[in-house]
Amino acid sequence: MVVSAEYLADDPASSTPFHFPVSAQLFLPESWTQDAQLRKQARVPEPISQQTKPEIALGLLDRARLWGLPIAAVVVDAGYGDNPHFLQGLDDRQVPYVCAVQSTFGVRLPQEVQASAKEVPVYGGRGQPRKPRPAPLYTVKELIEAQPASAWQTIEWREGTKGTMQVQAVALRVHWATGSSLHSTSHSRVHTGPQGWLLAERPVSEAVADDGQATPVEPQEKAEEKIKYWFSVLPEDASLQRLVLLAHARWVIEQFYEDAKQECGLDHYQGRSFNGLHRHLALVMLAYSFLMLQRLTLPLPPGEAFPPLSHTELSALCASAGAPLALPGSRPLALSDRSDQDFPSSQKLTK
Numbered sequence: 001m002v003v004s005a006e007y008l009a010d011d012p013a014s015s016t017p018f019h020f021p022v023s024a025q026l027f028l029p030e031s032w033t034q035d036a037q038l039r040k041q042a043r044v045p046e047p048i049s050q051q052t053k054p055e056i057a058l059g060l061l062d063r064a065r066l067w068g069l070p071i072a073a074v075v076v077d078a079g080y081g082d083n084p085h086f087l088q089g090l091d092d093r094q095v096p097y098v099c100a101v102q103s104t105f106g107v108r109l110p111q112e113v114q115a116s117a118k119e120v121p122v123y124g125g126r127g128q129p130r131k132p133r134p135a136p137l138y139t140v141k142e143l144i145e146a147q148p149a150s151a152w153q154t155i156e157w158r159e160g161t162k163g164t165m166q167v168q169a170v171a172l173r174v175h176w177a178t179g180s181s182l183h184s185t186s187h188s189r190v191h192t193g194p195q196g197w198l199l200a201e202r203p204v205s206e207a208v209a210d211d212g213q214a215t216p217v218e219p220q221e222k223a224e225e226k227i228k229y230w231f232s233v234l235p236e237d238a239s240l241q242r243l244v245l246l247a248h249a250r251w252v253i254e255q256f257y258e259d260a261k262q263e264c265g266l267d268h269y270q271g272r273s274f275n276g277l278h279r280h281l282a283l284v285m286l287a288y289s290f291l292m293l294q295r296l297t298l299p300l301p302p303g304e305a306f307p308p309l310s311h312t313e314l315s316a317l318c319a320s321a322g323a324p325l326a327l328p329g330s331r332p333l334a335l336s337d338r339s340d341q342d343f344p345s346s347q348k349l350t351k
Helices: 038-042 053-068 084-094 110-118 140-145 221-227 241-249 249-262 276-296 309-315 346-350
Strands: 002-008 019-026 073-078 097-101 105-110 152-162 164-178 191-202 206-208 212-215 228-233
Touching: 002 053, 002 073, 002 249, 019 053, 019 276, 053 084, 084 097, 084 164, 084 191, 097 241, 105 110, 110 164, 140 164, 140 191, 140 228, 152 241, 164 241, 191 241, 228 241, 249 276
Parallel strands: 073 097
Antiparallel strands: 002 019, 097 228, 105 164, 152 164, 164 191, 191 228, 206 212
16 A cells, blocks of 8 residues: 655646646555564565554655645545544644545534633532533534535536536534543543534535426435535635535546556556665656656647657757756756767677
8 A cells, every 4th residue: 555645736627737746655554564574575674664644644745845845735535534643733734634534523613612611610519620521522424414405505616528517515614523522621532623614515416396496316315425525724714616626636646546557657566675666656756747747848639648759849848058957956867869879789788
């Protein structure tokens, strides 16, 4: 299992956004990190210790920030969004985020959090004084199911191959939270995170009846199964369309995996060493980023992807003599072509 990070440098509403892989790291289960023989066989470096996938993801984020990438928001799937330690790590780094969560994800309502903070426990005069209790904890499914039908809005978020893509969405202000009111606010299981947005989304699955009223075309149980949830700390003035747009930004990383396997040999690695895999990942990511830059520099007609460059196009990309390179301290990846260069015979090369 590889944890990877993709950078979306373009408008998420674009059907062909500019994006490129940032970094990746192999996740090793505890059975591997604690087995000296397996570590020796796979040549796992000594500094590599047991890390959860959320911990690796936070490390990739720190690496991207160290490299100077301007990160406006972090978008992750529910495998990370449901992890309170991961959310706490993002909060500590003060990075805006939009995290997918499961229907059981816990939240608290801002007005009840404020009211709970003002409550003073009444001491009955016997035993230890009662400690403050947190506000009620709800699942995101409970809160969304309590919303009236009029709260849902139809949002157009991107142009797709079959037309404008639409969803129905609703958003509420909540705190992400853990721990029930059976524990005091000082209990290690109780945590109330910053206030943010609970975003819920479902497909546009309604038809207009003869009387002009919208009626469901599928059972309510099936419609509820298709509801997706996110928690985001985007500002309070963020629009519903902006929330939906960023929630769907993860599709670019799926495109990277699909294209990198087809075009760059991502799934062709057959080695067994830790460093060998990471070298392979680095080369694949470098090749993919090069192709994305070519795609950005040379816009292609719709439906075409990465054709071989002609001699004229290659000439147009060559820098003039003495021209500075794009990055300070960088160097060409290969020497310029020399037609007069002497090479050994093919017989000597095979030897």
